[in-house]
Amino acid sequence: MPEQANTSRFGKLNTFDLKVIGIILMVVDHFHEMFASFGAPAWIDWFGRPVATIFFFTSVIGFSHTHSKKTYMLRLYISMVIMTLLMNATQRIIGFDEVQLMNNIFRDLFVGTLFMASIDQFAAMKNGQAVKHCLLGILIFAIPFIFTLIMIPLLSIDVTGFANQMILLFASAFSPAIILAENGLMILLIPVMYIFRNIRWAQMLSIAVVALLYGLSGSTQWIMIFAIIPLLLYNGEKGRGMKYFFYIFYPAHIIILYLIAAGIRFL
Template sequence: MNSLRIGKFKGFTTFDLKIIGIILMFIDHIHQMFVPMGAPNWLDWFGRPVATLFFFVSVVGFSHTRSKEKYMLRLYIGMVLMALGSFFIQMIVGYEEVQLMNNIFRDLTVGTLMMYGIDKISEGRLNKNVGKIVAGIAMILFPILSSVILLSFMSNPDTVMAAVWGANFIPSLVFTENNFMVLLIPLMYLARNSRWLQCALIALVAAFFFTQGSTQWMMLFAVIPILLFNGEKGRGMKNFFYYFYPLHIWLLYLVSAYIAMH
């Protein structure tokens, strides 16, 4: 890794955090795709800190990107392509034992939309621009209101398919992979100048899951690499994740389907 030196550890870069997340995510998805073949449940534990790591990385990336609009657009395109790709692959293969519900791009799109809203509110307050404040509030509320609208459409048999397809194109909080846990993104963005506060927020959410008896409490382990983050970007390869994420999921799904059908 870029931040590692022989005999001296200088902390993790953003690139290092992404690599850690990718490795843990890959193990988790092996469990997801091969459950029908008896993959052990403990493999799932490796994936519990992953979303939190990527949430933190998105906060860092959004804070330093030259164009926040382009950053958001890349995630949105990834969200749509991931949803459509998974739909058509499942339709063609017809392997129903495993469902392709994964789409971290949706989580990150919702999170960046809320972070962008926070920025607009800050700009509006600084410049005493009521319009920007209102626009910022609207951006923050949009994923919540769109969730309410889509859920109401889903409750009606005549509009349920329109809602399902709409969720592929409309950023909605309740249709994210991690649901309300995505709110950690804007919260960590508000606390971006205090690493300890960010970790405290993660610990609080982890404690909630612990009380619910969910293994998601293991997200707490994301705090370790986050505290060791040195604030440096590290190596490039910014587009690697955009390709690796959908391709590894689809490949594992196809391998699982092939084994199950032969």
């Protein structure tokens, strides 16, 4: 059974395939991150530019078709917290300062679900209690920005002391602030693609517009436009299940690459 109504007659790739493509490109991207100080060429990083867009797209699919949106959001939130604490602990234990482990796409995806949940509230207005759903929609949408206002003064505190370091660590671990997201305001692409979840060409146009803005600013993130190729080939099918694989693989491969890089440096 199709996951999305906007299937492509040229579609050859299912959701599983898209995630595998994203994972492969992600590993290449993180290889560059870990080994840039050893001379890994900058162009390797280009392969990672479409990754976030692919996972944003699959998160829209996942949120649209999950049996429980609350469970889906909770799973991402818990993963976000664990990932922050795990990256910090790994950095502290290994002490390989050439690489700063700030990776946490779970935060981006969780913030994206907040925006999508907000859109659901606005859509529910037509079923009654319009004021209630409108206010809830505004509040939910504002959460990442409210937490950003909370985090801004915390990010400026002196972190030379252990107590302050712990305050900042746990505040950032539990905070869905958009200022802490890997991809910043680019996350707003998620609710846009969610609004157009049944109109593939509009989703692709939104990606192209964001890519153009990055290109005009001189950022290599414009290479995200190549994500359109596999996304246009999406056939609306789920494919093989891998619900928990990414949750494990994502932190695991980062830590493994980090340990290898640190081991080479310390030899």
